[in-house]
Structures are given as structure tokens and as C-alpha cells.
Amino acid sequence: MNGVEERENELRHSSQQHPHEQYYYSTYGFTVVSHIPLPELIPIGACEQPDIEIVAGNVDQTLLNGRQVNRWLQMSEDQCQMWIEGIANYRVENGKRIVIDRRVKEPRASAASPSDVRVYLLGSALGVLAYQRGWLPLHINAVQAPSGALWAFTGPSGAGKSTLGAWLHTRLGWPQITDDVAVIKPEDQVPLLHAGPRKIKLWKETMEALQIDMEGAQRDLSRVDKFHITAPNNHEAPILAPLKHLVILERGATGSQPSLTEVFGDEAVVMLLDTLYRAEFGREFMAPETIVQMCERLAAKLHIYRFARPWGFDEMAENLTPILKKAKLS
Structure with missing residues (x-):
């Protein structure tokens, strides 16, 4: 057995500790x-009491005292176990520890690439861990306006939150804070936005239109023409500032004028609840009424809007006029 074969065998049958x-x-x-x-x-210096430990180890087939949610997910009172076929198995413990098991069962199966393993670790696994700690992960793209205010965009899949954020960043120079997920800690007096990994997910046509270099881009695991790219400021200290504006993107009729409408009360709370990242995980570790109360308090500190516009990349500058006008006043 040569060196390459030995390494592949290790990846298949060891937990890589x-x-x-x-x-x-x-x-x-x-x-x-x-x-x-x-x-x-972002690398930091060694610290004596880090919040989270991530280890490579063995994840058992069955979670102790857990229940089977679906074929890939098990939950217990303080743990979550995810089996991602062909990638890895993850156990998230007590809001403090994540165990990754990269062993594969089939002798001839190929081990997943480390980058694919990290996709689920840095997304779903850390999202679960945030809920275990009583924090709120939001599914958003966020940028910083020239005034310093943070604007976040969300909406259903395909609504264009990443495209809109990338346009504001590349065309107007608004710093990109996060794409996909960021965390709010309810104990903060103001809703500081804690950014996740500095990666951006964009469709190939958007990258071409914005003339974004595709060198080093990683193809999305579930979509052929969508790619992950590293933000230019990936290893800089993240901007930590309060979230002030949350915009829910909606499709406007073809030929219609863009409209930005602020919402209040119960409607704002419902829209914020829809912004939570993998809310089904949150309901496993926090009572639903607790999550609603947290969102009520957060909604009271934000400006929340519906933004309807014709979808598509053409006429983006004109379609964003309501947001750009509001951003000058914020």
C-alpha cells in the first residue's frame, strides 16, 4: 500500500483525532x-477558557436519551446529532463542544473533502450550538452603510439577499459584514451583530455581472451554478456594530416600482421569526414562547421593512433607490 492509499484508508476508517x-x-x-x-x-491567540471546543472523534450511531427527528437528525435535551451522508457525522453538546466523525462505512468509499466537512460544521452545527446557548442565529446578508448603520437583508431562497449585498459592496463600497448567518446575543443591551465565517454565496451569473474573480471559488454542495467565495477581508477583525435595519425581500410585479414599507407590532415579530436560521433547531432547545419573547424584544429595537422590487440584476441601482434614500437618513 503506497502513501496515498494509506492516507485514504485513514480517512475512511479513523476519526482523525x-x-x-x-x-x-x-x-x-x-x-x-x-x-x-x-x-x-479569524485566527486569534491561544486563550485559557474558549467558549467552544471542536474535536475529531467518534459519534455513536444512536444519541443517548435522544429521539429520531428524521433520518439524519437526532435530538436530546442538551445534545444534537447530525448524520450528513457522504460528508461527516456531528454531535453538538451543551452549547460548548462539537465532535466531528469523518469515518465512512463502505471500504471503497471516498472521504469527503475537508472543505465540505467544514460547510456543515460552520453552518448547521454552530447554528445549533448558538441555540443551545440561548442566542439567536439570523439567516441574513448584512452590510454597513456609510452612516455606520448595519442593514441586513433576508427572504425566501432565491430572493437575492446575497446578490443585493454583493452589489452594495462592489458598486458602492459598503463593507460586507456577513453572508448567510450572524448571531444576536439577547443579553446584549443593543443588538450587536456577531458575524460568522467571511464567505459569500453567489450565483455564477451574479459573479460575472459584478466581475468577481472566480479563482478559488468552491461549488455549492446542493446547487450546480452557485459558488462560495472568500470575502476579501476574511482575516480582518469583524466589524461589531448594532443591527439597525432588517429588510425582508419580496418579488414585485414585472414593471412595478420598488417600494420600502416599514412594519410594526405583531407583523414585525412574525417577519423576524421567519428570519431565524433553522428555527426548528431553536424550538428543540428553547420553549417556543421564549423564542417569541426574544424576538419581540429584538423587533422593538429594529426598523423592519418589506422591500418589494422586480427581481433580476438589471436596473439594480434604480430598484434600490428607496433603500439608498433611507440609508442617507439613518
Whole structure:
């Protein structure tokens, strides 16, 4: 057996523990010590009591005292176990620890690439961990306006939140804070937005239209023409500022004029609830009424809007006029 075959065999049948290697990072407002390198995160100096530990180890087939939610997910009172076929198995424990098991069952199966393993670690697994700690992960793209105010965009899949944020960043120079997920800690007096990994997900046609270099782009695991790219300021300290504006994107009729309408009260709370990242995870670790109360308090501190516009990349500058006018006043 040559060296390459030996390494592949190790990936298939071992849990890849590296107990003597430790890497320290910051993300989502956490400090992290990891036994595997996480190049998407911002490195920090060694700290004595990091918030989270990430280790490579064995994840059992059945979660102790857990229940089967679906074929890939098990939940218990303080743990979550995810089995992502062909990628890895993850166990998230007590809001403090994540175990990754990369073993594969079939002798001839190929181990997933480390970058694919990190996609679920830095997304779903850390999202679960945020809920276990009583925090709110939001599914948003956020940028910083020239006034300093943070604007976040959300909406159904395909609504264009990443495209809109990328346009504001590349065309107007608004700093990109996060794309996909960021965390709000309810204990903060003001709703500071704690950014996740500095990666942006864009359709190929959007990258071409914005003349974004595709070198090093990673194809999305579920969509052929969507790619993950690293933000230019990936290893800079993230901007930590209060979230002030949350915009829910909606499709306007073809030929209609764009409209930005602020919403209040119960409607604003419902829209904020719809912004939560994988809210089904949150309901496993917090009572639904607790989540609603947290969103009520947060909604009272934000300006929440509906933004309807014709979808598509053409006439983007004209379609964003209501937001650009409001941003000058904020």
C-alpha cells in the first residue's frame, strides 16, 4: 500500500483525532479551540477558557436519551446529532463542544473533502450550538452603510439577499459584514451583530455581472451554478456594530416600482421569526414562547421593512433607490 492509499484508508476508517494540535479562532461571537484547522475563521491567540471546543472523534450511531427527528437528525435535551451522508457525522453538546466523525462505512468509499466537512460544521452545527446557548442565529446578508448603520437583508431562497449585498459592496463600497448567518446575543443591551465565517454565496451569473474573480471559488454542495467565495477581508477583525435595519425581500410585479414599507407590532415579530436560521433547531432547545419573547424584544429595537422590487440584476441601482434614500437618513 503506497502513501496515498494509506492516507485514504485513514480517512475512511479513523476519526482523525489530532489531540496535540490546537487552533484558536473567533466567529459568531464565540472564541473557539479546534483540533482541526478552520481556514474560514479569524485566527486569534491561544486563550485559557474558549467558549467552544471542536474535536475529531467518534459519534455513536444512536444519541443517548435522544429521539429520531428524521433520518439524519437526532435530538436530546442538551445534545444534537447530525448524520450528513457522504460528508461527516456531528454531535453538538451543551452549547460548548462539537465532535466531528469523518469515518465512512463502505471500504471503497471516498472521504469527503475537508472543505465540505467544514460547510456543515460552520453552518448547521454552530447554528445549533448558538441555540443551545440561548442566542439567536439570523439567516441574513448584512452590510454597513456609510452612516455606520448595519442593514441586513433576508427572504425566501432565491430572493437575492446575497446578490443585493454583493452589489452594495462592489458598486458602492459598503463593507460586507456577513453572508448567510450572524448571531444576536439577547443579553446584549443593543443588538450587536456577531458575524460568522467571511464567505459569500453567489450565483455564477451574479459573479460575472459584478466581475468577481472566480479563482478559488468552491461549488455549492446542493446547487450546480452557485459558488462560495472568500470575502476579501476574511482575516480582518469583524466589524461589531448594532443591527439597525432588517429588510425582508419580496418579488414585485414585472414593471412595478420598488417600494420600502416599514412594519410594526405583531407583523414585525412574525417577519423576524421567519428570519431565524433553522428555527426548528431553536424550538428543540428553547420553549417556543421564549423564542417569541426574544424576538419581540429584538423587533422593538429594529426598523423592519418589506422591500418589494422586480427581481433580476438589471436596473439594480434604480430598484434600490428607496433603500439608498433611507440609508442617507439613518
